[in-house]
Amino acid sequence: MESIFANCVNPATCYRRLASFFGAFVVLFIVQLTVSNAASSQWHDLGGGQVRLLADLDPSTNKISGVVEIKLKKGWSTYWRYPGSSGIPPRFDFSKSLAYEAGETKFPAPSLITQEYGSYAGYKNKVMFPFEGKLLATTGAEINLDLLIGICSEVCIPATAQLTIKNNQLMQSDPEAVMAVSFAKITVPKVRDAEDIIISREQIDENDIYIKTKHKKSFGKPSMFVEGPHDWYLTPAELVSQEENTATFKLDVSRAPKGTHVFKHELRYTIVTGTSGIEILR
Secondary structure, rough: OOHHOOOOOHHHHHHHHHEEEEEEHHHHHHHHHHHHOOOOOOOHHHHOOEEEEEEEOOOOOOEEEEEEEEEEEEEEOEEEEOOOOOOOOOEEEOOOOOOEEEEEOOOOOOEEEEOOOOEEEEEEEEEEEEEEEEEOOOOOOOOEEEEEEEEEEEEEEEEEEEEEEEHHHHHHOOOHHHHHHHHHHHHHEEEOOOOOOEEEEEEEEOOOEEEEEOOOOOOOOEEEEEEEEOOOOOOOOOEEEEEEEEEEEEEEEEEEOOOOOOOOOEEEEEEOOEEEEEEOOO
């Protein structure tokens, strides 16, 4: 403590030094608490990128917060959960795990990927899929993931990986894993009630509908991804116009089964601005 006040004449300066010292101490203490009980697997090659598994264990509840992290090479991309007219949605299979109960794997906000053969919702560069689960035993547990994912460059190929984190690894500290898990959670679109954003729909013809959104405040240029039944094969909606807090999209429904009454079905709308998004069921 003596060194903090060394050569300190002005009392205000002394207190600033003291506050800075204790602030750094608190941050260090929090980080030390946070980085415990986390681990990551080795990187696995996917051809157009690589993947690894990260997990953070809460020892008081045995709950797991994890991430499937994928780094794609330049020019490569992968699909969102709803690939549209074609593509392979990621499949996360934890069934071969030992003494581990898998929860939900979530998807970050996608972006519009445009290729020569069409457009789809997906990811470039790096994507992190957060997942939840729980260890059912304190010894002998393993988180085993069988991953199937489609990755695309000039062509699209299926890629697989088998990734493992064992219980003894989770007894170690991995600050990078903890930070990755925390960051991944905030990239998942927030679920909102339909009342929060007004959505109106209008049939243009048998192949297209207009979707108009009205937000409570203005926003950046949005993208919209609409999910229907698995056999509808919807492509990303096209932004037609935007004014302040409203935006209008055109959605191609020509691939829905013939005779389908689009507005009689509940659809899930994911609206993305930048790297953040919201989800609405209507």
